[in-house]
Amino acid sequence: MAYEPPTHTVERSMRATLGVKVVAGIDEVGRGAWAGPVTVCAAVTGLRRAPEGLTDSKLLTVKRRTALAGLLADWVTDHALGHASSEEIDELGMTAALRLAATRALDGLAVRPDAIILDGKHNYLGDAWQVRTVIKGDQSCVPVAAASVLAKVFRDARMAELAPDHIPFGFAENAGYPSPVHRAALEEWGPTRHHRVSWAFMDGLPRWRHLKKVRVLDELDKADGVEQLDLGF
Structure with a gap:
């Protein structure tokens, strides 16, 4: 299927x-996972023409996404x-964890951006940055699409490293x-140290429910609803 390029x-x-000059695109991956970190990428692309086929990482095959990430780097x-980390997500909640991961990504850039394009509708970065949120920015905005691909490929590789x-x-x-798997x-085995044990899926595990970490949700968490996510598998 063909998609409109960002x-x-x-x-x-x-x-x-x-009047800004350096604009970074930000996207995250791992928000709805039961295990592993949430990963945020900040990408600065300038106004150059995007590589062919760049779009939201979720719309790409694994092979194409991996190849594109190598090019984008x-x-x-x-x-x-x-x-x-999963521990930080349990301690802070998803909204604050996203802010922490994004701040770490932004701090890793060589030059501090003047402004940020943030995928989605919620500004989890707060007032410390000049932010414009864009729904489906990972499809429509070049720097956000680049961030989407880079974040997805890195996190998938990290989870594959944990698999053995x-x-x-x-x-x-x-x-x-x-x-289902x-x-x-x-x-059968209960949660690993990589699982987010404050999440609702723990309620459906009678043998392991005692391991659930209870955390009081703040208002942003309740609005975000991520900690309550359970897809019913």
């Missing part, structure tokens, strides 16, 4: 109306990755996201 329209608008002007030590969970295939392994 553009620099939003970035050009921000440059014209805000050299093509982007700058990029950096930030992560928040946790074979029943199928991390190489599901990357820590809900799946993942659910069955949780019921």
